[in-house]
Amino acid sequence: MADLNLAFLLFLLTPVLLLAVLFLIARPRPVRIPIKNRHVFITGGSSGIGLALAQRAASEGARVSILARSQGKLDEAKQAIQLATGIDVATFAADVRDLEAVKRAVEEAGPIDVLVVNQGVFVPEELDRQAIDEVKFMLDVNLVGSFNMIKAALPSMKSRTDRRPVSIALMSSQAGQVGIYGYTAYSASKFGLRGLAEALQQEVIADDIHVSLVFPPDTETPGFVEENKRRPQLTNVIAASSGAMKAEDVAKKALSGIKSGSFIVPCNFEGLLLSIATAGLSPQRSFVMAFFEVIAVGLVRLLALFFQWNWYRTIEKWHAQH
Numbered sequence: 001m002a003d004l005n006l007a008f009l010l011f012l013l014t015p016v017l018l019l020a021v022l023f024l025i026a027r028p029r030p031v032r033i034p035i036k037n038r039h040v041f042i043t044g045g046s047s048g049i050g051l052a053l054a055q056r057a058a059s060e061g062a063r064v065s066i067l068a069r070s071q072g073k074l075d076e077a078k079q080a081i082q083l084a085t086g087i088d089v090a091t092f093a094a095d096v097r098d099l100e101a102v103k104r105a106v107e108e109a110g111p112i113d114v115l116v117v118n119q120g121v122f123v124p125e126e127l128d129r130q131a132i133d134e135v136k137f138m139l140d141v142n143l144v145g146s147f148n149m150i151k152a153a154l155p156s157m158k159s160r161t162d163r164r165p166v167s168i169a170l171m172s173s174q175a176g177q178v179g180i181y182g183y184t185a186y187s188a189s190k191f192g193l194r195g196l197a198e199a200l201q202q203e204v205i206a207d208d209i210h211v212s213l214v215f216p217p218d219t220e221t222p223g224f225v226e227e228n229k230r231r232p233q234l235t236n237v238i239a240a241s242s243g244a245m246k247a248e249d250v251a252k253k254a255l256s257g258i259k260s261g262s263f264i265v266p267c268n269f270e271g272l273l274l275s276i277a278t279a280g281l282s283p284q285r286s287f288v289m290a291f292f293e294v295i296a297v298g299l300v301r302l303l304a305l306f307f308q309w310n311w312y313r314t315i316e317k318w319h320a321q322h
């Protein structure tokens with residue numbers, strides 16, 4: 001009887017002990033990154049998710065700068081934000097593939113507190129059919145362009161006199177957590193951002209710079225409308241495993257993830273499952289999230305295998321019909 005009581009007590013204590021251990025070891029330590037009266041610099045800020053983020057940050061009292069290639073689209077975005085919030089944002093026309101141009105923009109914009117590297121291009125097609133120039137285009141804009149942006153902003157972020165924590169956020173995609181049919185180049189570019197982000201966080205933690213990686217599902221944006229005109233049917237079906245979101249909702253999740261310094265920022269419920277399934281060795285500041293990861297990882301892996309089973313069945317059927 002005494003043994004049974006002891007066993008029961010241990011059973012109850014295990015989660016409490018686990019929580020206590022995780023509380024002690026979760027790294028990096030929790031942080032808050034305020035944006036009010038601070039400078040938020042958003043690439044790809046003239047459209048879609050970037051524009052929604054710019055508007056939200058502006059309405060929360062940040063000083064906002066947006067960067068994109070087309071000055072025309074930047075002007076329209078500036079006007080839209082002015083109309084919606086009464087606030088003026090600064091615009092910078094530059095291509096992220098051009099390091100010198102990006103450096104000039106960053107210098108002109110002034111010290112950055114929150115850098116959101118959000119620009120991205122997506123042209124889905126089977127690799128066998130896709131021109132190598134299109135592959136390079138996606139890698140250049142999404143991955144190399146992100147390196148350029150960070151290289152340009154990092155020196156002044158590190159040497160800031162204001163000692164408050166600052167942030168570098170990268171816009172990935174759920175296709176940066178799992179490879180999806182039609183997305184060889186796009187997924188590669190977004191998986192690349194993860195390696196960049198994990199390594200960078202270790203390099204800049206001593207400077208109180210905090211890295212966030214945002215993983216949206218399909219999101220209603222001008223870019224998505226374009227993409228849909230040529231998306232392979234199988235890409236559509238597989239991507240539909242995660243519900244589509246509105247740009248404003250993604251922006252809301254992204255900004256709250258950034259402000260709480262979360263390394264991984266999922267945007268919907270499927271995204272939360274994906275983030276647990278692919279947590280790997282990514283940093284985790286929240287001991288509560290760490291607890292759920294440890295508890296759920298086995299079951300979520302099982303669920304992931306069911307998803308793959310379903311996707312491969314769809315692919316087989318599609319081939320049988322074509």
Ligand SMILES: NC(=O)C1=CN([C@@H]2O[C@H](COP(=O)(O)OP(=O)(O)OC[C@H]3O[C@@H](n4cnc5c(N)ncnc54)[C@H](OP(=O)(O)O)[C@@H]3O)[C@@H](O)[C@H]2O)C=CC1
Nearest residue numbers: 044046047048049068069070095096120173218219221223
């Ligand atoms: N919409 C979706 O379904 C999803 C999108 N994402 C990611 O979110 C991010 C934003 O996507 P979304 O809002 O849909 O995109 P949009 O196509 O609507 O907007 C893209 C923005 O990036 C800018 N941009 C594109 N190329 C460059 C470049 N070479 N240099 C500088 N700026 C550039 C565009 O302006 P301009 O053309 O003038 O340069 C525009 O401001 C991307 O990284 C995308 O991969 C992730 C998951 C889902």
Ligand SMILES: CCCCCCCCCCCCCCCC(=O)[C@@H](N)CO
Nearest residue numbers: 122173174175218239241242270273304
């Ligand atoms: C463990 C259980 C997991 C359950 C859910 C799995 C769902 C995976 C769906 C992936 C969808 C990828 C959409 C990419 C959108 C995108 O980036 C393009 N629109 C280009 O912008």
